[in-house]
Amino acid sequence: MYTMRLSRYFLPVLKENPADAQIVSHRLMLRAGMIKQASAGIYSWLPLGFKVLRKLEDIIHEEQIRAGHIPIQMPTMQSADLWRESGRYDDYGQEMLRVKDRHDRDLLFSPTAEELVTDIFRAHVGSYKDLPLTLYQIQWKFRDEIRPRFGVMRGREFYMKDGYNFDLTKEDALHAYNRHLVSYLRTYERMGLQAIPMRADSGPIGGEDTHEFLVLADTGESEVFYDSKVTDLTFGDRAIDYDDRAQCQAILDEFTSLYARTDETHDEAVFNQIPEDRRRVARGIEVGQIFYFGTKYSEPLNAAVTDPTGAKTPVHMGSHGIGVSRLIGALIEANHDDNGIIWPEGVTPFHCGIVNLKQGDAEADAACDALYKSLTALGLEPLYDDREERAGAKFATMDLIGLPWRITVGPRGLKNGVVEVTSRRTGVSEEMPPEQAVEKIAKIYANL
């Protein structure tokens, strides 16, 4: 169990804006004590940031496993040999960090893992009976960006979910593609984000079919064009059977048939067929991408299975990524105000804050302790601000770190038997007895 009393926690908040942070998410992550820059584009994750990272990771694992995908973990340092085999060692360019070990062998810090996962596959899978198979990992990656910027949104070291499907036929692989699209829709929605799948460019991964998921934000790096009706689409709590091909296909069609493209694939003529009042030009942050690339890696790397007729056939593959660390930046870009972050309930580092307005007041202290115990007994994680600080400082800290709910406890309210429950997002406060406040918070998180 974490220490959830602020007096004993490690939350190095900053009152002033660090000079190097340009965009709001970077500023707020530094000010809220979530990260500390270690060098250009490389960050240490402090307790609050680390907690959010873990929450995102948990959601991703749950949704991937629900879709039938299997978690593994591959190394960050990889031998250049495999990359020479696929031809990408030379293709990848300066973005790939190359290192030599003591024996003068070429190593690299993995920017992605198609080669390695294909090597695992070819070593252990030989029959169509072992298909379909989708392996994924959540692991640190490195791309030696020419110019890292915007904090974790464009770092050099980043945390990423990357998954790889292996299928016997193109049809099977396209179902895997659809399955990923659906699972990603669910994943982002649970995080409180609207990420719109847009037709994209395949870039260095290569391939035929690809969609990027974009979160709309003014600070986004890509220009996007879409039909305003796409933002009305929500996945909601509809039941999904990932083995049901027709259902997965229908959901893909529903979410990708309206016009939504990045500037790379934008087609002015097609765009202009949308009724004028529905045409939108905006900016977006890319938080994920899915690819179908057929036998691009399986052929050169010789990843083949025996099909039912006894013939060897290269497997059809796809890969799929979610930028986990940059998602935190995207979440903040999409959820903040002048006072700080506003976490969606699904990803908040603590479920609520408890603010003791008069530390040292016997009744206030006792009421806060009781609230803290009741909430933790229900499996919730409150952050209790028990510091010897004035009310204003405590409010400012709570607003900055963005916990969605705050329970305010002071002598004045306690005299009437009530505490105050405040929504960070709306600012609306309600007075109620402490037990009722606990119930209210528990109810909010009951379905998450």
Next chain:
RNA sequence: CGGGCUAUAGCGCAGUCUGGUAGCGCGUCCGUCUGGGGGACGGGAGGUCGUAGGUUCGAAUCCUGCUAGCCCGACCA
């Protein structure tokens, strides 16, 4: 990689032009008063001025090299 800029206390900055041995705000520590939106007063701690060399009686300040970081551009999840 091209163009621009910066480096002085944990954070934000002044001091550099005109050389004389470092200062402000915030934070931090101690004390008192406070107690519903970053409170007040008093007292303290904290800096090889990025680094190496040079000029000088004397360098944060002038000169040179190096390193790190930031911004714009090209590139990218």
